[in-house]
Amino acid sequence: xxxxxxxxxxxxxxxxxxxxxxxxxxxxxxxxxxxxxxxxxxxxxxxxxxxxxxxxxxxxxxxxxxxxxx
Amino acid sequence: xxxxxxxxxxxxxxxxxxxxxxxxxxxxxxxxxxxxxxxxxxxxxxxxxxxxxxxxxxxxxxxxxxxxxxxxxxxxxxxxxxxxxxxxxxxxxxxxxxxxxxxxxxxxxxxxxxxxxxxxxxxxxxxxxxxxxxxxxxxxxxxxxxxxxxxxxxxxxxxxxxxxxxxxxxxxxxxxxxxxxxxxxxxxxxxxxxxxxx
Numbered sequence: 001x002x003x004x005x006x007x008x009x010x011x012x013x014x015x016x017x018x019x020x021x022x023x024x025x026x027x028x029x030x031x032x033x034x035x036x037x038x039x040x041x042x043x044x045x046x047x048x049x050x051x052x053x054x055x056x057x058x059x060x061x062x063x064x065x066x067x068x069x070x
Numbered sequence: 071x072x073x074x075x076x077x078x079x080x081x082x083x084x085x086x087x088x089x090x091x092x093x094x095x096x097x098x099x100x101x102x103x104x105x106x107x108x109x110x111x112x113x114x115x116x117x118x119x120x121x122x123x124x125x126x127x128x129x130x131x132x133x134x135x136x137x138x139x140x141x142x143x144x145x146x147x148x149x150x151x152x153x154x155x156x157x158x159x160x161x162x163x164x165x166x167x168x169x170x171x172x173x174x175x176x177x178x179x180x181x182x183x184x185x186x187x188x189x190x191x192x193x194x195x196x197x198x199x200x201x202x203x204x205x206x207x208x209x210x211x212x213x214x215x216x217x218x219x220x221x222x223x224x225x226x227x228x229x230x231x232x233x234x235x236x237x238x239x240x241x242x243x244x245x246x247x248x249x250x251x252x253x254x255x256x257x258x259x260x261x262x263x264x265x266x267x268x
Contacts, residue, residue, distance in 0.1 A: 032191040034224060041198055041225035064222070064230055066194075066208045067237030069248070070098040070185035 002057035013055065020052035023063070032066035071155045074110035081264060082110060088263050089113040089157075091177030093165055093193055095141040096120070097243055098207055099183030100131035100148075101252035102259070107149045107156065109260050114149075117161040117173050118142050129245040165189070170196050179259055182206035183252075185238065198228050203262045209233035210251035212241035219250050221258050221268060229258045229268060 001012045006026075013022060019037070035042040037053075038060050046052055055061070077085065090111060092099045095118035103114065118141040122132045136144040142160040149156055161173050165184075170193070174180055179202055182193045190206060197204050209232035210219070218233040231254040236247075261268045 030187075032187040034191075034194060034228070034230070036224050039225065041228060044195060062224070064208070064224060065234050066187045066190045066206075067211075067235060067239070068185055068187045068190075069209070069211045069236070069238040069243050070094055070096055070183055070190075070207060070251075 002055070004055050004057070004059040004061060006061050007063060016054050018052040018054050019061070020047055020049060022055055022061075023047070026063075028063055030065045030067075034064040034066060036062040036064070071153050072110070073108060073153045077110050084263060085110040085260075086112050088178040089115060089176060090259060091115045091117075091174040091180045092183055093117055093174065093181065094183035094185065094189075095145045096126065096183065096185055097129040097248040098185075098210075098252045098255060099181070100141070100145050101129075101249055102181055102183055102256045103145055103149055104131045104152070105253055105256035106259065107152050109256070111260075111263075112153065112155065113157045115159045115161070115174055115177055116142055116145065117163060117165050118145075119162055119164040129243055129248045165193070167192060167196055175200075177202070179203045179205070179262060181255055181259060183255070185243075187237070194228060198225065201227060203227050203229065203259070205229045205231065205255045205258050205262075207231045207251045207255055209236045210247050211236040211238045211243050212247060213244060216247075216250065219247070219254060221254055223268070229262070231255050231258065 122136045140162045142162045222230045258268045
């Protein structure tokens with residue numbers, strides 16, 4: 001197991017979990033998410049099944065939902 | 071024209087020298103622009119394809135006699151009543167990935183003021199890599215819960231305003247909360263231009 005910080009809380013997850021697998025497990029299905037990994041905003045490719053990176057011990061991940069209204 | 075007598079000469083110069091891009095001139099954009107013009111900013115690029123409709127008047131900076139006008143034209147008219155000396159570049163077009171750079175490429179700071187989540191997402195993803203500050207909003211519908219409205223810095227140059235949850239799919243867009251979000255966007259943009267804490 002490895003430990004990551006997700007939205008400010010520590011979580012234990014299996015080694016070699018990809019970002020996509022992690023978010024799917026969290027049921028984060030909003031297609032308009034802004035993802036920040038270790039202080040960098042991720043591009044959409046990070047969620048494609050081919051290019052989703054594996055999470056590493058100590059990673060800090062934040063997910064922000066975009067909802068309509070303006 | 072000097073509309074804000076409280077600025078120092080240095081702040082005045084700073085505000086006059088920057089160009090702000092505002093994507094959308096509805097509930098967020100029209101009110102963000104009103105705040106920034108009152109603050110003393112003078113140069114804007116404004117894009118919105120839509121026209122003022124009667125249902126916009128519950129929250130947008132327009133008036134009854136402007137129903138039917140292009141929002142870009144109507145907002146320009148209202149802003150010039152505050153400061154006649156503005157430099158406004160108006161684009162009555164729908165913003166897409168293809169025209170984003172030609173419309174906003176010259177701007178020093180970008181304000182996302184669309185109403186649908188898909189456009190917000192596209193705008194943020196495409197403009198953040200430009201490296202300039204991007205101020206965006208998510209979650210501003212309904213009433214109350216004022217204290218859940220906040221500003222978060224995401225990555226190096228994205229500033230996200232709102233509660234991140236109250237969308238217009240579930241709740242109505244109403245003036246006080248849309249206005250709070252617009253004021254937070256304007257306040258963040260002004261602070262970033264002045265180099266003070268956002």
